[in-house]
Amino acid sequence: MDRGLVIFLGALLTFASSWLGLILFPFWQLQTEKPFAAAEGDAPYPQPLAGLALAGKKVYQANGCMYCHSQQVRSERFGNWWDASGEHRTGADIRRSYGLRRTxxxxxxHDNPTMLGTMRTGPDLANIGVRNPSAAWHHTHLLNPRSANAWSVMPSFAYLYSRAKVTGARSDKALSLGRxxxxxxxxxxxxxxxxxxxxLSARGPEILASALAVRPGTQLDPATDAGRANLLEFWLTTPEExxxxxxxxxxxxxxxxxLALRKAETPLPEAKE
Ligand code: HEC
Known part of the structure; x- marks a missing residue:
């Protein structure tokens, strides 16, 4: 029996329905979406990325940050957690300060492509610019995440930094990190x-003097093992000369x-929970 026509129609129906459901209907639903301004004259939200931040998005894409970080906040109805009395609660994302509301x-x-992500090996970054607005923290963390959290499994992005000889004064862009x-x-x-x-034999007295100034009362005698170990711990936290x-x-x-990632902070009428 010739089933060619049935197979053809079956395949057509399968592809047509997925095209309708995944492409055409979402396109109709979203095509009229516009930035939101609460009142006349307010700057509309969201604003497109510009300048350095826009260039930074390419670096984020190129380095695969999305494979470990999502940028989407779940609603208050999802995301389980249990309070001190063992009561089941939802809205874990909002409780973790991933945003004030769902995304x-x-x-x-304005995001093309969007960086929603599906993996959360690390925390959600939808509003990281609000949650942690310190550029200095982000730089030291990217250079080596272990300098911020000893247990971190995030890879080091040290190749986004250079180690340069100090000529004259230290640059004000220099990271303040111990050696x-x-x-x-x-x-x-x-x-x-x-x-x-x-x-120690070359610069012992100098290191000892600066350690004593900062950590008086600690065992710092370079003649003892404990003193040598404590001196080393101190010296490692001081910047390279x-x-x-x-x-x-x-x-x-x-x-x-x-720092420009500030999603889920501005209230939107369609994001009630
Ligand atoms: C292999 C998985 C992995 C990759 C890839 C990764 N991260 Fe992470 N990231 C983590 C983990 C785990 C943490 C939590 C521990 C920590 O703070 O280091 C984290 C933490 C962070 C934090 C701090 C978040 C907070 O709430 O404090 C930022 C910011 C961050 N990552 C940015 C990035 C950027 C930017 C990239 C890409 C250049 C990147 N990560 C790539 C796993 C990853």
Missing amino acids: VSRDYL EWTVDPGYRWRPSAKEWDAI NYQILPTAEGEALVAYL
Whole structure:
């Protein structure tokens, strides 16, 4: 029996219905969406990204941040958590300060492509610019996430930074980090026992004096093992004398983008819960 026509019609129906459901209906639903202004004369929300932040979006895309970070806040009806008395609650995202409300399609009006993401190996970043507006924090965290959270599994993006010799004054863009994070960017550096001996015999008194100024009352006698260990811990937290870590143009753009992520903060009429 010839079933050619049935197979053809079946395939046509399958593809046509998915095209209608996934492309045409959403297009009709969303084509009239416009930025929202609460009152006449208010700056409409959302605003398109511009300048550095726009360039930073490309860096975000290129580095696959989306494989570990979503940019979408779930509604108060989803996202389970249990309060102290064991009561079941919802709205975990809002409780985690991922946003003041759920995100809706209007939040992504100017995003092409959108960076919704599906994985949450790390926290949601829809409103990271509000949650953590410190550019300095983002730079040190991107250089090496372990400098901010010892347990972090986020990869280091040290290649967005350069280690440069200080000529004259330190740049005001230089990251303020102890030498343990800057000698070998992306890793946590420790001198070997031999190297530490050499450093102590060359500059011991100077290191001791600055340690005493900051940590009086600590055992810092370089003649004892505990003193040598404490001195090393202190010295590793001080900046390198001759080197500084500077963000590259890409690093600066990426942080500008992160600080511009302020979704789920402006109230929208369609995002009640
Ligand atoms: C392998 C998964 C992974 C990738 C890839 C990744 N991250 Fe993360 N990220 C994490 C984890 C896990 C955390 C939480 C621990 C921490 O703070 O380091 C985190 C935390 C963060 C935070 C702090 C969020 C908060 O609420 O404090 C920011 C900002 C961030 N990541 C930005 C980025 C950017 C930008 C990129 C891309 C350049 C990126 N991440 C790539 C896993 C990842």
